[in-house]
Amino acid sequence: PVVRGSPGAPRGPHGPIHPTHTIRVRPLTCSEVRRGDRxxxxxLxxxxxxxSTTSVLGPDATFGFSxxxxxxxxxxxxxxxxxxxxxxxxxxDGFSCTVFAFGQTGSGKTYTLMGPLGQGETHAASPALLGLMQRSFACLLEQSRxxxxxxxxxxxxxxxxxEQIRDLLSPGPPCTLPLRWSxxxxxxxENQLSVDFESLEAIASLLLQGSQRRRTSAHALNRHSSRSHALLTIHIRIHCTTPAGHGGSPPGPWPTGYSRGCGQGAVCHCWDPSESPPRAPRYPGRRCCKVWRKKSMPCSWKTSPCASSWVCPGCP
Ligand SMILES: Nc1ncnc2c1ncn2[C@@H]1O[C@H](COP(=O)(O)OP(=O)(O)OP(=O)(O)O)[C@@H](O)[C@H]1O
Incomplete structure (x- = not known):
C-alpha cells in the first residue's frame, strides 16, 4: 500500500517530502519458464x-503504490x-536521502540497484542495464556540474x-566493525572507511570493488543470491566561497565544517563539524548562512546575539 507522509514530514523546497513506495515486477527467469511457472x-x-492467487492462498488482491x-x-x-x-x-540541497530495496530472495533487488554487476559480473555492464546506483552517481555529478x-x-x-558489520571498502582480510551510539x-x-571520489569512473570502481567482496551464494531461487544487507552511503559536502566585495564570514572563530560565508546569490550549506558523517544541513539552500547553536560551539558564538541567525551583509 502507498504510505503517506506524516504531518511532521520534513519539508523540501516544494513542500513536505513523503516517502514513495514503488514496486517492480520482474520477468520470469529462464528456469522459471522451463519449469512452467506463470x-x-x-x-493494472x-x-x-x-x-492472482490460487484458492488455497485466499482471494486475489490489488495493491496501490506510488x-x-x-x-x-x-x-x-x-x-x-x-x-x-x-x-x-x-x-x-542538503537532505539525507535513502533508497531501500525490499523483497524476497530472487525478486530483483540487486538487479534493480546495480544491474548485472550484482550478479557477479566483473566487467562493466551495457549502459542500458546499469542500475539505480550507477544512474544516481551520474546524475549527482551532472547536477554538481x-x-x-x-x-x-x-x-x-x-x-x-x-549481525556483524563488515567494511566492503577497506583492503585486507574482512574484519568486523563495532556499532556505536553517541x-x-x-x-x-566505528572505524568505517570513507573514500573520496571525484569522477564517475572512481565511484563505479568503488562499487565494483565493494560488491565483489559481498557474501553471495547459490540457492534454488537465485544463482547469485546476496547473503547480506548492504549499505552504500555517499557523503556530499558543498562548499561556498565569498566572492570579493560580497558577503563575508561572520566573526570567528569559525569551526571547520561550517561554510565560511556566502556571497550575493550564493547558496550556503552549514553543517555541524561534530557529526561525522554530517547529517543534513539544517538550513540548506538559503541565500544566507544560518548556524544553530550548540554547546560545542565556541563561546563567542553562544554569546553573540546573531549566533543563531546570521545574515550576510550582501544578501537580501
Ligand atoms: N528486471 C529484470 N529483468 C531481467 N532479469 C531480472 C530482473 N530482475 C531480476 N532479474 C534476474 O532475476 C534473478 C534474481 O535477481 P536478483 O539477484 O537481483 O534478486 P535479489 O532480490 O537481489 O535476490 P537476493 O535477495 O537473493 O540477493 C537474477 O538472475 C536477475 O538477473
Whole structure:
C-alpha cells in the first residue's frame, strides 16, 4: 500500500517530502519458464498491481503504490519514474536521502540497484542495464556540474551479515566493525572507511570493488543470491566561497565544517563539524548562512546575539 507522509514530514523546497513506495515486477527467469511457472502479479496501470492467487492462498488482491514497473520496463524507466532524480536533487540541497530495496530472495533487488554487476559480473555492464546506483552517481555529478557547486564527495560501503558489520571498502582480510551510539552522532559504525571520489569512473570502481567482496551464494531461487544487507552511503559536502566585495564570514572563530560565508546569490550549506558523517544541513539552500547553536560551539558564538541567525551583509 502507498504510505503517506506524516504531518511532521520534513519539508523540501516544494513542500513536505513523503516517502514513495514503488514496486517492480520482474520477468520470469529462464528456469522459471522451463519449469512452467506463470506470472501472478500484473500491473493494472495507475499505480496498482493485481495479484492472482490460487484458492488455497485466499482471494486475489490489488495493491496501490506510488509507481508500478512491469516486467518489460527498462532500468532507465525505473530510474526516471521512481523519483530517483528528485532524490539526488534533494541530496544536493542538503537532505539525507535513502533508497531501500525490499523483497524476497530472487525478486530483483540487486538487479534493480546495480544491474548485472550484482550478479557477479566483473566487467562493466551495457549502459542500458546499469542500475539505480550507477544512474544516481551520474546524475549527482551532472547536477554538481550544472549547479557549478564545489562538491567534496566520499563513499562508504558496508554489509551486515549474521549481525556483524563488515567494511566492503577497506583492503585486507574482512574484519568486523563495532556499532556505536553517541549523543552527538546517534548510531554510527566505528572505524568505517570513507573514500573520496571525484569522477564517475572512481565511484563505479568503488562499487565494483565493494560488491565483489559481498557474501553471495547459490540457492534454488537465485544463482547469485546476496547473503547480506548492504549499505552504500555517499557523503556530499558543498562548499561556498565569498566572492570579493560580497558577503563575508561572520566573526570567528569559525569551526571547520561550517561554510565560511556566502556571497550575493550564493547558496550556503552549514553543517555541524561534530557529526561525522554530517547529517543534513539544517538550513540548506538559503541565500544566507544560518548556524544553530550548540554547546560545542565556541563561546563567542553562544554569546553573540546573531549566533543563531546570521545574515550576510550582501544578501537580501
Ligand atoms: N528486471 C529484470 N529483468 C531481467 N532479469 C531480472 C530482473 N530482475 C531480476 N532479474 C534476474 O532475476 C534473478 C534474481 O535477481 P536478483 O539477484 O537481483 O534478486 P535479489 O532480490 O537481489 O535476490 P537476493 O535477495 O537473493 O540477493 C537474477 O538472475 C536477475 O538477473
Amino acid at each position: 506470472r501472478v502479479v500484473h500491473s 496501470g495507475g499505480g496498482t498491481v493485481h495479484v 509507481a508500478v514497473f512491469d516486467a518489460g520496463d527498462s532500468q532507465e524507466a525505473v530510474f526516471e519514474g521512481s523519483g530517483m532524480r528528485q532524490l539526488v536533487e534533494l541530496a544536493m 550544472s549547479r557549478g557547486s564545489d562538491l567534496a564527495l566520499s563513499a562508504s560501503y558496508l554489509e551486515i551479515y549474521n 549523543k552527538t552522532r546517534g548510531f554510527y559504525v
